[in-house]
Amino acid sequence: MTEFPITLAVITHNEADNIARCLDSVPFAAEKLVVDSGSTDDTVAIAQAHGARVVHQDWLGFGPQRNAAQAMCAHEWILFLDADEYLSPALAQELQEKLPALMASDIPAVVLRRSTVFMGAPMRWYLPSMGEKMARLYHRGRARWSDARVHESLKYDGDAPVLNGRFNHTNNPTLVHKQLKVLRYSELKCRDWLDKGKPVRMWQAPFVFWLAFIKDYVFRLGMLDGWRGFIVAQTAATYAMYKRMRYFEMRHNPESVALAEAALHRHGIDR
Structure with missing residues (x-):
């Protein structure tokens, strides 16, 4: 070799x-x-x-x-x-x-x-x-x-x-791994938004969910992979919406940043 x-x-x-x-x-x-x-x-x-x-x-x-x-x-x-x-x-x-x-x-x-x-x-x-x-x-x-x-x-x-x-x-050997990753990645993305002072646009959340789902399920052909395709599209849409809800919480209750960081650390999913 x-x-x-x-x-x-x-x-x-x-x-x-x-x-x-x-x-x-x-x-x-x-x-x-x-x-x-x-x-x-x-x-x-x-x-x-x-x-x-x-x-x-x-x-x-x-x-x-x-x-x-x-x-x-x-x-x-x-x-x-x-x-x-x-x-x-x-x-x-x-x-x-x-x-x-x-x-x-x-x-x-x-x-x-x-x-x-x-x-x-x-x-x-x-x-x-x-x-x-x-x-x-x-x-x-x-x-x-x-x-x-x-x-x-x-x-x-x-x-x-x-x-x-x-x-x-x-990718994500179980859905448990996937949900833990959603928590971890959402926290990191929202911290980036917080550092940049991104405006809170909570009204976008339900639209973001459905647009993300349709994009992955229809336009990215998830529907052709059966129920696994449905699950991929649903988890992607949930991630897109959850980030916005979590960012709203960070701005509405700044103490939640440290509280969430401590909780993620206790469960070993903060890195």
Whole structure:
């Protein structure tokens, strides 16, 4: 197996069930870096056993945490995966074939396609799960992550080529995991809105719910995936509405920010 001077970077917190598969899916990376924010399970030991250098970093929010990890990488080219993501054999092969030319060019980033497993099986029609385009391979001198606490994105100038192979995402192994993520992501997004002084527009909430549901169920073809498609659309719409209700509460009762933060911390879902 030919190694390339790139770093596979992964940020983790209690990902013992996923981290080995993620790391092993990129055998050609000269460095594997795991930036952990205080796991209490076997994440760190498993990552080290699978060839990763593990560094502790207190949780900063998704965007800042990725940028902190970027600064720790030994190589200029970085492949960023989440712990519950992994390269398909087809994409791993495509990268090995194309990396020399990509890394010799002046492009800022490479866009990869992500496929999602939901409720134990791949989605067959729902468009965001059938090859969502995401910039994950990049040169750190030409790109950086946004500073958003959640829903961060890679920022760069210029065009980025798109590869054909897919990487896989084992999205929310149960609906319990999904609802916990809704709580966590909503809190982070609302804190960003609070910092920016976004106006409260609570009247939008019911419209946002139905528009989000129709977008995912009809226009993104969730309806063709049966009841799983219905559930995806419903949870997306609930998330869109809940964020607005929670932000209204933050503005109406500022004490709720600290109270919610303490509650999420007690249950281990604050990072």
